[in-house]
Amino acid sequence: MKRTILSALLPLLILLGCAKAPVTGRTQLIVLGPQQEKALGFQAEQEIFKTEKITHDPRYTIPVKRVGMRLAKATGLNLDWKFYVIEKDVPNAFCLANGHVFVYTGLFKYIDDDAQLATVMGHEIGHAIAHHVAEKVSVNMLTGIATAVATAAVNEHVKSNEERMLYDAALGIGSQVGILLPYSRMQESEADHIGLILMAEACYDPREALKFWEKFAKLDQKGPQVPVYLRTHPLSRQRIENLKRWMPQALKIYDECHEKAKNSTISLKKVKAPKSEEALLGKPVK
């Protein structure tokens, strides 16, 4: 009986949850509604405000807002965009589903200018506007349902406890390796693609994204202290190859934007981002 209900529910959920990702146009399975997604973002934000120290140091907040506003405009989405800086020596950043972006002061050690800051922020905004968290939650839910359906089917045939344990282990490993891990890799690659296009639309040179990742690759070889951003965003040959493959598309957008901006108020000059050591020591930024 249980199996019949679950089997009937699965195609219905899949039918309900079809969405399209921006830039790539990939069909996505999202069974979470926009309100539920926003609630997840709000919940996460409350936790961040409780546990992290938000800094108002203009040496960080000004470049983060300057770059963030240009990227937000490039999305064409009217979200409740907000930009926060967390005072912590961690090279990381993230964007919640409600359009609230958080950048750690520790990231500034690794970026040379606004375009490299746009590389990281564009990637994170890419995750948010492609609803990657909602998609992951949906896939987890559906994997859970699919596993329950498979378990119910297996239960009808297994004879001993040992046999059941083996099936359970196989189903668990199968869903981890077969569905959830490739989903993470695919989302990372998609956020890279969206981020690259967003930075070009916002008039930042997309070639800076390659420089940023290649610099990170060198850091990886230097010592055992692998920066957090690299641990969560492993630099593979594939990552660089993909960026090179999307570069002509991004450069075309950048050139058009650059041409338009010549006679407009958009500033194209490179602005140096502050180095976090200097800021934390209270030294003036050059």
Ligand SMILES: [Zn+2]
């Ligand atoms: Zn990512």
